[in-house]
Amino acid sequence: MAKENKAQENNGQKVQTKYERKIEKRKKQEEKDKRDAKMMRIGVIVVCALIVIAIIGSAAASVLRKKAATSDAYVTIGEHSVTKLEFDYYYYLMKNNYMMTYGSLLSYMGVDATQDLEDQPYSGEMTYKDLFEQLAVEQIRQTKALADDAAANNFVYDDAEDYEAILNEVAVNAEAAGTTVKNYYKLSYGEYATEENLEPFAKEGLLAGEYYNYLIEQNAPEEQEIKDYYAENVLNYDRVDYHSFAFEAETEEGASEEDVAKAMEDAKKKAEAMKKGREEGAAFKELCLENASEENKVMYEDSETDASLREGAYHSSVPAVMADWLYEDGRTGGDLAVLEDSDNNQYYVVEFVKRYYDEADDENISNTISSERVSEYIESIMESYTVIDQKGELKYLTVEDAVES
Numbered sequence: 071m072a073k074e075n076k077a078q079e080n081n082g083q084k085v086q087t088k089y090e091r092k093i094e095k096r097k098k099q100e101e102k103d104k105r106d107a108k109m110m111r112i113g114v115i116v117v118c119a120l121i122v123i124a125i126i127g128s129a130a131a132s133v134l135r136k137k138a139a140t141s142d143a144y145v146t147i148g149e150h151s152v153t154k155l156e157f158d159y160y161y162y163l164m165k166n167n168y169m170m171t172y173g174s175l176l177s178y179m180g181v182d183a184t185q186d187l188e189d190q191p192y193s194g195e196m197t198y199k200d201l202f203e204q205l206a207v208e209q210i211r212q213t214k215a216l217a218d219d220a221a222a223n224n225f226v227y228d229d230a231e232d233y234e235a236i237l238n239e240v241a242v243n244a245e246a247a248g249t250t251v252k253n254y255y256k257l258s259y260g261e262y263a264t265e266e267n268l269e270p271f272a273k274e275g276l277l278a279g280e281y282y283n284y285l286i287e288q289n290a291p292e293e294q295e296i297k298d299y300y301a302e303n304v305l306n307y308d309r310v311d312y313h314s315f316a317f318e319a320e321t322e323e324g325a326s327e328e329d330v331a332k333a334m335e336d337a338k339k340k341a342e343a344m345k346k347g348r349e350e351g352a353a354f355k356e357l358c359l360e361n362a363s364e365e366n367k368v369m370y371e372d373s374e375t376d377a378s379l380r381e382g383a384y385h386s387s388v389p390a391v392m393a394d395w396l397y398e399d400g401r402t403g404g405d406l407a408v409l410e411d412s413d414n415n416q417y418y419v420v421e422f423v424k425r426y427y428d429e430a431d432d433e434n435i436s437n438t439i440s441s442e443r444v445s446e447y448i449e450s451i452m453e454s455y456t457v458i459d460q461k462g463e464l465k466y467l468t469v470e471d472a473v474e475s
Contacts, residue, residue: 140262145207145464148455150214157206158260159271164205166258200466207457207464215452216278227280229273236272237265282444289443296435300427305385307431310396311423312388313354313378315361317341319415334415341408341417348406354378354421382428392420401425 143151244254319333
């Protein structure tokens with residue numbers, strides 16, 4: 071018996087049975103599983119904490135960006151601190167107006183308004199983004215100058231009706247775009263734009279515009295001034311009525327100079343023949359019908375209109391090849407001429423009807439004089455509205471400085 075007990079001991083340690091070893095192994099595995107589960111819980115807690123911190127950090131950063139955009143000075147103009155919110159409002163106004171006016175031309179020139187304008191060149195080192203930023207700054211300068219001048223001169227203006235019209239227009243545009251008014255403001259005027267925070271900018275713009283109209287009225291010229299201005303700018307305001315018909319040189323694509331010259335000679339002969347027919351008493355319109363191509367005859371067949379007659383044309387709107395002849399001193403009704411248009415390979419038959427001044431243009435002249443006076447005045451009051459790029463973001467200013475240097 072003593073030998074058995076000795077056999078079961080080894081250096082004071084009890085020898086485990088197979089069953090006891092299995093139980094101990096299972097116990098150790100359970101302890102390991104508990105440690106792993108604990109570490110997993112700790113890891114999950116840490117990850118969740120990091121996610122929460124990231125979300126809070128992102129939200130805080132967004133709040134800070136919004137505060138900076140709506141409160142901090144992005145650019146200083148005169149004594150006015152202009153926030154990024156206000157700057158973006160004018161930037162998008164200028165961009166949208168520009169694209170509306172010149173969109174087709176810009177598209178033809180390869181400018182893609184749907185893409186970032188940053189890398190699309192405008193002129194020299196300036197991109198279209200630089201251009202719109204420049205236009206925005208100049209518009210802000212003018213608006214601030216006019217608004218300040220209006221206040222200094224106690225100009226009073228009730229903007230309620232006009233502002234309501236703006237809100238209605240926004241609502242209509244939002245519906246047309248298939249979006250909400252709230253989203254339309256952000257899409258149209260920048261990330262932080264809302265109806266509420268853009269209201270003061272819109273109303274200031276209305277004030278400036280109404281004050282500009284007031285200045286125009288205050289600077290209206292006297293009757294004698296209008297007459298004097300007309301006398302100095304006769305060609306800009308005299309109108310003419312005249313008949314014309316064009317004979318194009320008939321040439322094939324890629325024709326030689328010799329072929330073009332021969333075709334031009336043929337066109338001239340036809341024009342001379344038409345002129346002679348008119349001198350012999352044939353009606354200008356009937357002669358046009360005789361000489362028109364088959365696809366153009368319908369223009370001259372209408373008994374109610376005369377497609378050959380143009381009335382009330384200004385000098386600037388008449389083709390250059392005819393303008394000097396029509397506005398020549400001493401021209402009288404019924405005068406006829408055959409005029410060469412070498413740039414377009416054609417000859418015109420032209421008949422002068424009359425030249426005159428329409429007194430309705432008195433108002434146009436008055437507006438022109440008023441606008442010139444007001445423009446000079448605005449330029450003078452804008453001189454003190456210097457631009458300081460607080461954030462160093464307005465590239466066009468550095469380009470201007472480089473050009474001036």
